[in-house]
Amino acid sequence: MTRNQSLILYPGIHSRTIIKQNNELVFCCQAEQEYTIELWSNLTVQKNWIAFQFTRLQDYHLVISTQHLKPGDYEFTLRFKKENEPWSWSCWLTPIGGMTKFKHDTNQQWLLLLYKEQGNIHLWLPVAQSADAWLSPGINNTIDFNCSSDKASETHLLIASTTTDDFYRLIETALNYYTRFIKKQSDKIEYKDISMLQNLGYCTWNAFGKSINKEKLFNSLDSLQSNDIPVKYVIIDDGWQETSYERITSMEACKNKFPGGLKETVSEIKSKYPFVEFVGVWHALWGYWNGIDETFGKDYDYYSAIDNKNNKIGLIGNPKKFYNEFYSFLSDAGIDFVKVDNQGSFQDLMIKDKISVWDSYRKAMVENAEEFLQSHVVHSMALTPHILLNPILPQSHKSIFRNSDDFFPNEDESHSWHIYANAINTLWKTPALVGDWDMFQSHHSFAEYHAASRAISGGPIYITDIPNEHNTKLIYRLVGQTRHCGYNVLLSKQSPHATFDTVFGNPMEKECVLGLYNLHREKVDNEMVYGVCGFWNPGPRDLLGVVARSKGLPMTQVIAYVVSGEEKGKLVRLNLGNNDVRGTDITDKSPCVMSVRVKGFESCLVSISAIQSFGSISAACLGLIDKFNGIASISRTIFKEYYEAHLTHRSSCCAFWINTKPNQVVLDGQVLDPGRDWKWDNRTGLLHAH
Incomplete structure (x- = not known):
C-alpha cells in the first residue's frame, strides 16, 4: 500500500480553474522519480474520460486545447507508473506488488513479505494514534521505519509472521493486537448488519x-x-x-x-x-x-x-x-x-x-x-x-x-x-x-x-x-x-478472501486470474457451509481458474457448479477434504481440483455445495442457479428418508445434485410434483426444480 508524496501537480487535485473558450489549458507536474504520468480527464467533446500523457522536458508538461469544448464543468485526476509496473492513482491507498525487491520509493503504509524458500509470510504494520508513521525503502533493499519526529513515542511497528496457509488471518490478528494492547479498547463488540x-x-x-x-x-x-x-x-x-x-x-x-x-x-x-x-x-x-x-x-x-x-x-x-x-x-x-x-x-x-x-x-x-x-x-x-x-x-x-x-x-x-x-x-x-x-x-x-x-x-x-x-x-x-x-x-454476509496467488502472484503483470472466494452458512446450527469462488481475467488471453482446497471452504466431498462465465452449467464432483461426510460411505475417487476457462477480460463464478448422504443416497443443494450468488438463498437442509431444502428467496430455477432419482423432493415444506415441478438428469445428477 502506498500514499504517494513525490508528485506535485498544477493545477492541484480538487482545484477549480476557470478558463476561456478557445484557450489552452496547461498542466505541469514535478516528480522526484522518473515516471510515465497521465492526466485522466473528461476534457473531450462527449465528456468521455481519456488519458492525456505528459511530455517530459525538464519537468512534465501537458497542453490541452479547449477550442472544441463546450462551456461546462470538466474534471481530472492523475495516474503514474514506472516502466513495467501497474498504474497508481492519487487519493487512495493503492496495492503495489513486486517479486524480488522494493521497486518503489514512495511511502508504504503496510507491507506483506513472502519468503518462498521458508514458506513464511511476514507483516510489517506501522501504527499510530495521533501521528504519522510509514515505511520506505532503504539502501541495499532494506526497509526504513519513519514517524513524525514530535510524536515518536506514540508510534509503533508491529511485525507478525505466519505460514502460507493462514496468511489471510495475519492482518486480522495484528489489528486485534493493536486494538486491545495499544489502543486498549475491547474488540468484543456485537455488530448488527446494515x-x-x-x-x-x-x-x-x-x-x-x-x-x-x-x-x-x-x-x-x-x-x-x-x-x-x-x-x-x-x-x-x-x-x-x-x-x-x-x-x-x-x-x-x-x-x-x-x-x-x-x-x-x-x-x-x-x-x-x-x-x-x-x-x-x-x-x-x-x-x-x-x-x-x-x-x-x-x-x-x-x-x-x-x-x-x-x-x-x-x-x-x-x-x-x-x-x-x-x-x-x-x-x-x-x-x-x-x-x-x-x-x-x-x-x-x-x-x-x-x-x-x-x-x-x-x-x-x-x-x-x-x-x-x-x-x-x-x-x-x-x-x-x-x-x-x-x-x-x-x-x-x-x-x-x-x-x-x-x-x-x-x-x-x-x-x-x-x-x-x-x-x-x-x-x-x-x-x-x-x-x-x-x-x-x-x-x-x-x-x-x-x-x-x-x-x-x-x-x-x-x-x-x-x-x-x-x-x-x-x-x-x-x-x-x-x-x-x-x-x-443475494449477498454474502462478510468480505471475501483473496486467493494466495492473487495476493502474492502479481496477477496484474503476469498471466494469471484474480481469485476470490466467500462463504455462506445455513441459518441453523448444523455446520453446513457453502462456498462461491470467483475468477476475473485481467488480460486479453484466455486463462484457467482452478477451484481447489482453501481455508474456509467445505473440507469434504462437494459439487462445484459454474453459475456464470464461458463454461456456465459445468458440474463436477470434487473431493476437497476427507471422506467423513455426515455418515457417508462415499468411496469413489473424485478429483481434488476443477479448472474453468475464463475468457479475456471476463469472469466466472463457481458455487461449492457440500454433499450430504443418507444410506446409499447422496445429495447437495445448489441454491438458485440462475443467480450470481444463489447459494446465499439456502436457509436450511434436512436429509432423512428424503432430501428437503428451505430457501429465503425464490426464482425460476432452484437446483439440487442427487446421485439417484429421488422418490420425493421437498422444497420449502412442499412436496413437488415430479412431472410438473422438477426434472432430474440421470447423466449428471442435476435436478431442476421450478
Whole structure:
C-alpha cells in the first residue's frame, strides 16, 4: 500500500480553474522519480474520460486545447507508473506488488513479505494514534521505519509472521493486537448488519456527474420504474449542493437545479415513486471539495482559508455545531443516509495539529449521523491508515467504507485494476467495516465483470445506469424474490478472501486470474457451509481458474457448479477434504481440483455445495442457479428418508445434485410434483426444480 508524496501537480487535485473558450489549458507536474504520468480527464467533446500523457522536458508538461469544448464543468485526476509496473492513482491507498525487491520509493503504509524458500509470510504494520508513521525503502533493499519526529513515542511497528496457509488471518490478528494492547479498547463488540445491504440501490454519479438536477433524477426514476428494476434506495451524488468556487454556501440544495428545495424533492420522490424507500445525499467531510464558504462559515468559527497545494480550503473551528445543524436539516428534509467523501484529504493539509482537527470533523459527523440518521453513512475516500487504525465509528453496527477508487465506465484498463485493488484491500477489513466496491453500470461491456464481483463482495450493490440503458436480465441475477413478493440482493454476509496467488502472484503483470472466494452458512446450527469462488481475467488471453482446497471452504466431498462465465452449467464432483461426510460411505475417487476457462477480460463464478448422504443416497443443494450468488438463498437442509431444502428467496430455477432419482423432493415444506415441478438428469445428477 502506498500514499504517494513525490508528485506535485498544477493545477492541484480538487482545484477549480476557470478558463476561456478557445484557450489552452496547461498542466505541469514535478516528480522526484522518473515516471510515465497521465492526466485522466473528461476534457473531450462527449465528456468521455481519456488519458492525456505528459511530455517530459525538464519537468512534465501537458497542453490541452479547449477550442472544441463546450462551456461546462470538466474534471481530472492523475495516474503514474514506472516502466513495467501497474498504474497508481492519487487519493487512495493503492496495492503495489513486486517479486524480488522494493521497486518503489514512495511511502508504504503496510507491507506483506513472502519468503518462498521458508514458506513464511511476514507483516510489517506501522501504527499510530495521533501521528504519522510509514515505511520506505532503504539502501541495499532494506526497509526504513519513519514517524513524525514530535510524536515518536506514540508510534509503533508491529511485525507478525505466519505460514502460507493462514496468511489471510495475519492482518486480522495484528489489528486485534493493536486494538486491545495499544489502543486498549475491547474488540468484543456485537455488530448488527446494515439494512442498506439488503436492497439494490441507484446512484446518480456516473449517469450524470455534477450536472444532476431534478429533471435528470426523475428521468432516471421513471426509467427504473418502467423497466421494473427493483431499486429501493437512491443516492443523489455530487452536484446537488449550493456552491461557489468549490465551497458550500448553504445547506439547501442548489435552487437552479432543485427549485423547490431538498425537502420538496425528497417528498415528491417518495410519493411519486413508492418503490424508493430510502434517499441519501453526497457531501465532502469538510463541506465540499474546497470546504465551506467564508460568509456561510462565520456561524461555525470560520478559519482563514488553509492553503493546500494552491487550493484554499475553508475550514471551521466548530464542526460539531455545523454537523448538528446540517444533519438536522437533512433529516427534516427526509434524507435517510449520507455518503461522506474526501475523508482522507486532511492528511495533506499543512497545518498544526492536523490530526486533532481531522478527528474533530470525523467525530462531529459520526455523532450527529447517529442522532439524526441512525448512523447510516457510506464513508468514501476514507481508506487511509489513520482512519482505519483509529476509526471513529458507531459501536452499534457495522460501517460501510468505500474499498477502492471509483468505477470508471469509459476506461477499459481500469476494470481489471478495480477488481484487483478491491481484492487486496479486503485484507485490511475489520469486523466493524463493510467494503463498498462502488457502483457500476448494467448496460456496459464490463457489466458482468463488475456484477459478479459485487455479488460476492459482502458490500452494497448499486447501479448508476443512464436512463433507458439497462440490462434488466443481468440485474435480476443479483436479486431474488422474497416470500413477500418483493426483491432484495443475494449477498454474502462478510468480505471475501483473496486467493494466495492473487495476493502474492502479481496477477496484474503476469498471466494469471484474480481469485476470490466467500462463504455462506445455513441459518441453523448444523455446520453446513457453502462456498462461491470467483475468477476475473485481467488480460486479453484466455486463462484457467482452478477451484481447489482453501481455508474456509467445505473440507469434504462437494459439487462445484459454474453459475456464470464461458463454461456456465459445468458440474463436477470434487473431493476437497476427507471422506467423513455426515455418515457417508462415499468411496469413489473424485478429483481434488476443477479448472474453468475464463475468457479475456471476463469472469466466472463457481458455487461449492457440500454433499450430504443418507444410506446409499447422496445429495447437495445448489441454491438458485440462475443467480450470481444463489447459494446465499439456502436457509436450511434436512436429509432423512428424503432430501428437503428451505430457501429465503425464490426464482425460476432452484437446483439440487442427487446421485439417484429421488422418490420425493421437498422444497420449502412442499412436496413437488415430479412431472410438473422438477426434472432430474440421470447423466449428471442435476435436478431442476421450478
